Amino acid sequence: MNPENLIAAPRVVLVAITKHGAAQVAALARELPQAELCVAEKFAPTLAGLANPLRVYSGAFKDEMAALFARYDQIVFFVSLGAVVRLIAPHLKSKDEDPGVLVVDDAGEFVIPVLSGHVGGANAMAEQIAALLRATPVLTTASDVGKTIPVDILGRELGWRVEAPKINITRVSAHVVNEEPIAFVQEAGSPHWWTRPTPLPAHIQRFERLSEVDLARFKAVLWVTHAEVPEVLWQRLAERLVVYRPPLA
Known part of the structure; x- marks a missing residue:
């Protein structure tokens, strides 16, 4: 196959802003060694010993959002859905530009694609993460629910x-x-x-x-x-x- 036709591996970051979230990130990071990790400075010791690249922040987390949107293709949050909606709202552009955004609930039972499910690949990432966590992917896009052709990304x-x-x-x-x-x-x-x-x-x-x-x-x-x-x-x-x-x- 022509190298120009190869699909590049997505740039993935797992994000935690709480102690419990950091523990969840640590568990998933072992299954996704290519993913980068983003965590508050005081919880960084939870991720010690992992091979994943680590991004540590010390100020307000909202100040990290612009850099995360610019750097990554998939952003996986271990924090409440409502908080994520408020955090990402000022940075939304279009489905052709926005990264995939996902939320994993506090119990690790559900993986929810929030943004760019098809074009951004969040639906596929949700299914992958759910399989690793033995969780349920919560897909709401009509073609996935109806198990039919996704016209915008077919092939x-x-x-x-x-x-x-x-x-x-x-x-x-x-x-x-x-x-x-x-x-x-x-x-x-x-x-x-x-x-x-x-x-x-x-x-x-x-x-x-x-x-x-x-x-x-x-x-x-x-x-x-x-x-x-x-x-x-x-x-x-x-x-x-x-x-x-x-x-x-």
Whole structure:
């Protein structure tokens, strides 16, 4: 595979601002040796002996937020959900820029993706952490709950690039989660894009060529191809078309 198509490992930080949170971070850090740790100075001894890089702060934690948002792809908080919402609110930009933000409850029973579940990867990170903690991931995005296609990130782990106006992605995503007829046309790329343990939903019909699709029958078309998309097709399908570009090699 072309090195340019490889997905870089996410930069992950585990954050604790209480004594109990620091103990939880220490336990999880052993399972995630690549993760960095962020903890209040007075609780730093709790993390002694770990190989993970350690970031220690001594002032108000809110002053650390801008640096955390800039430096990491996934921020995992061991603190209450309400506190996290207040802390991150001044730093939010857009789902294309914000890191994934997750919260682990005080008992270590639930892992909650709070921000950037799909594009930022927080949903996948929540499932990974939940498996390590033997906890429950609390996913609320419709495509995960409905176990259907996540239109905005489909094939990302395979190096696919989505090509469509944002309004198309939004409208097509709604058609998918509302179980309306969807044509999935794959003319290129790996066939191993469906990674859920459940079957592809019945309202999504597969095709090998766009020419096989009766466009009037389907609410939306997902087209995996290397072919050029004629402007007339974008116009004909209006906000019903999303195109995916797999790697050429």
